[in-house]
Amino acid sequence: MIKFENVTVCYNPHARHPDHAVEEINLDIKKGEWVFFVGHSGAGKSTLIKLLHGNPHTASHGIHITGKVLLEDIDITHLPANEVPFLRRKIGVIFQDFQLLAQKTAWENVAFALRVIGAPQQRIAREVPRALETVGLLHRAQARPNELSGGEQQRVAIARAIVNEPYLLLADEPTGNLDPETAAGIAAVLERINAERGTTVVMATHDHHLVDTLQRRVVRLREGRIISDEEHGIYHPEDDIKPSPEDSKSTFIEPPAKPKTDFGDAPFGGESLQNEAPLGTPENPIPQFNRPKG
């Protein structure tokens, strides 16, 4: 379904020191699969997500892309600008900051995604409640974002992403602003969508709890290159700081030690991840998810 063929993305290609966001990426993602892109900040996770979403920046002059990203056998790396909106109608996307419209209710936020593509009212009336029900928020349909918790806001964003029945759901750090419990709830919703609707899920994340719990396919990136691709992987963020022996060819340079802050090493605030007990211990139990059968 998705195929990265030797993809390299270079920012400022004409500068003295061009910035290679990702290099020589080769990847195959099957329909209905769930794939995590993990790695430290700047590893290239978001670049891959943007590539899949036909981001307008990819068409600008400051970026040079080689290779192909095939989505349903269509090369989307050099898609004409007028075809990008039609590609995006088949792809749902969610972000860390939810991107909801504050003055609209949950129902209106979800309906907005259908209205702006000119969907008829009957379809909106049919699909919006269905999407809200899928994320478990039908009872909060008339609430505005400021009346919803972070987790609920992210569920509204998910409902908006799936309301047009996309075959691909992209998630860029969707749990970055949420506590582990809420993040587990979001993951459960995404699992349900993946299982029930057969939607392919590609998620860029730092959240090792999520990755370790779900044990789905994990593609680890470092310095813009894929360093591992495991079918049922887990994620150790500390591996991104210390180069592993098998990465001896990598030009990765160990970053200087981070200054200790109140926020610890959590990517976007919150509790320190380094001081946590190992996953699965009574101090840090594995959250329960509804795993699809088969």
Added chain:
Amino acid sequence: MEILGFWIRETSSNIARNRLMCLLAISTVTICLFVLGAFYFAWGSLQSQIGAQTQKIDLRIILEPSVSDSRRDEIVKAAHIPQVANVTLVTKEEALKQLTSDINDFPVTDLEKNNPLGDELHISLKDPTQIFKVRNYLTSVKGVQKTLAPQEDNVVKMLLEVNHFVKVAGVVALLILGLGILLIIHNAIRLTIFARRREIRIMELVGATPWFIRIPFLMEGLIYGLAGAVIAAILLLAVLLPITHTNTPLLQVLIPPDADNILRDGLAWIILAGICFGFFGSWLSLSRSIGKAVQA
């Protein structure tokens, strides 16, 4: 219909959120178009007055008596320049006949053999303001003895000068005020785009086409232009209609008989100008501001 409904709701929401800027934009457009409309009326009235004066006096071109028939035909052809509406040839025989009918006891027997009169061309103009240009041209044609200057030369000259001044002032006003209208609408739309950058970004993310995103902003610009134009037209009507139907002798001299037509045309132009300025003002904002706002 649903899409149109969406655009109308979005446009109304844009305007409602940006009330102060909307008020400023519409009032600026109103003032500018009112001034432009007043210029148009003054210029149209002067044009009409000049036309009325110059149409009374078609140009008369007297050819040299020695001009051959073939040369005369060439001159007639040469007189058909774009500024000329009609050329009538009065031959010297016809001129003599006219003279004898005008003066009953005129001794024609000798003159028929040796006619001292020349052939004449009577020329009417499409645009009366071109009278001096056409006269100069025809005087320079070989075989033309003289052009008969209109008796009201001085009046026409003065009217033409005033007309020229009004025209130049009108063009300058059009440029300055037009630029003002464009800038104010451009700025109003830019602010709306900035205020709605989040919605625009979400629209892009979920697959709205660029045109779908732009149309509410174009509609907003059109509404500013049109609303300003309609108010300016109503104000102009309120001010000028009493003047065109006045009984004051001085104003009756200044206001041409077809003042109502000039006013009607002027109002139509104002509405059209409002629509155009509104459209282009918002168009100017769209391509750059949307990209910038989304990236902000």
